Amino acid sequence: MAPQASFSIAPGAGAPRRIEAADARADGRRRIVLLGRERIEIARSVGGVFMHIALAPSAYSGIVLRLSEHSDGGFHYEVRLAHRDPDLAVTLLEADDDCEATAEWRLWARYLRLPTLVERGDGRAEPDSPRLGAVAIGPPGPRRRGKSMTSRRARFLTRRKMGRGSQTALAERGAEIFPGSGLDR
Numbered sequence: 001m002a003p004q005a006s007f008s009i010a011p012g013a014g015a016p017r018r019i020e021a022a023d024a025r026a027d028g029r030r031r032i033v034l035l036g037r038e039r040i041e042i043a044r045s046v047g048g049v050f051m052h053i054a055l056a057p058s059a060y061s062g063i064v065l066r067l068s069e070h071s072d073g074g075f076h077y078e079v080r081l082a083h084r085d086p087d088l089a090v091t092l093l094e095a096d097d098d099c100e101a102t103a104e105w106r107l108w109a110r111y112l113r114l115p116t117l118v119e120r121g122d123g124r125a126e127p128d129s130p131r132l133g134a135v136a137i138g139p140p141g142p143r144r145r146g147k148s149m150t151s152r153r154a155r156f157l158t159r160r161k162m163g164r165g166s167q168t169a170l171a172e173r174g175a176e177i178f179p180g181s182g183l184d185r
Contacts, residue, residue, distance in 0.1 A: 015036075016034040016035055016036035016039075016041075017034070017035045017036070018032065018033070018034055018035075019032070019033045019035065019090065019092070020032055020033075021033055021090060021091055023044055025046055025087070026044040026045060026046055027044075027045040027046060027047070027048065028045070030044070031043065031044035032044070033090050035081075035090070035092075035112070037057070037111065037112065037113070038056070038057075039054050039055070039056060039057075040054070040055050040056075040057055040059075040060070040081070040090070040112075041053065041054045041055075042054075042055075042088065042090070053088070055083075055088065057112045057113065057114060058114075059083065060081050060082060060083050060088075060112075060114060061082045061083065061084070061114075061115075061117065061125065062082055062109070062114045062115040062116060062117040062125070062127075063079060063080070063081060063082070063092070063105055063108045063109040063112070063114050063115070063116055063117065064079070064080045064081075064082045064117045064118070064119050064125045065077065065078075065079055065101065065102070065105045065116070065117070065118050065119065065128075066078040066079075066080060066119040067119070070096075074096060075096070075098065076094070076095075076096055077093075077094070077095050077096070077097075077098060077100075077101030077102075078091060078093070078094050078101075079091070079092045079093040079094075079095075079101055079104050079105045079108060080092060081108070081112070081114075082117060082125055092104065092108055093105075115127055115131065115136075116128045116129075
């Protein structure tokens with residue numbers, strides 16, 4: 001059975017999101033997953049023993065978008081919270097609409113502060129954009145130059161006093177600026 005994803009993620013809301021997901025090894029073949037910004041909790045019962053696991057979102061490698069082809073020629077999308085241990089991986093959404101799947105994929109990544117990953121044909125999950133460690137690599141931003149920057153004075157320069165006009169007047173009349181130097185202007 002597909003996970004219930006009939007809710008939307010409100011960026012400012014701090015309450016954890018609850019998902020009931022299929023789990024082949026659990027009693028009743030169900031498990032409950034609570035997804036929050038600070039903690040992800042998985043609760044299930046196996047062989048009559050209740051298990052409750054709490055992990056930080058940083059323990060997960062990212063949010064994976066998986067694409068598979070239907071027999072009728074269409075595509076099926078799966079958004080999954082990926083972990084090294086397959087028992088701790090959580091399916092967040094299964095859909096046939098690419099716009100819905102992409103939106104949920106990016107929303108979950110932003111909500112949990114995890115990288116977006118794409119599953120390739122061989123089953124490996126790779127970042128959707130180039131990365132250097134945890135930092136996304138992209139083109140550099142524009143330099144902060146232009147009229148808005150040149151028209152302003154630095155804060156410390158605004159406190160300076162204006163110079164006296166008498167020395168500029170001497171230079172204009174052709175008088176000696178530095179007496180004794182022998183240079184006339």
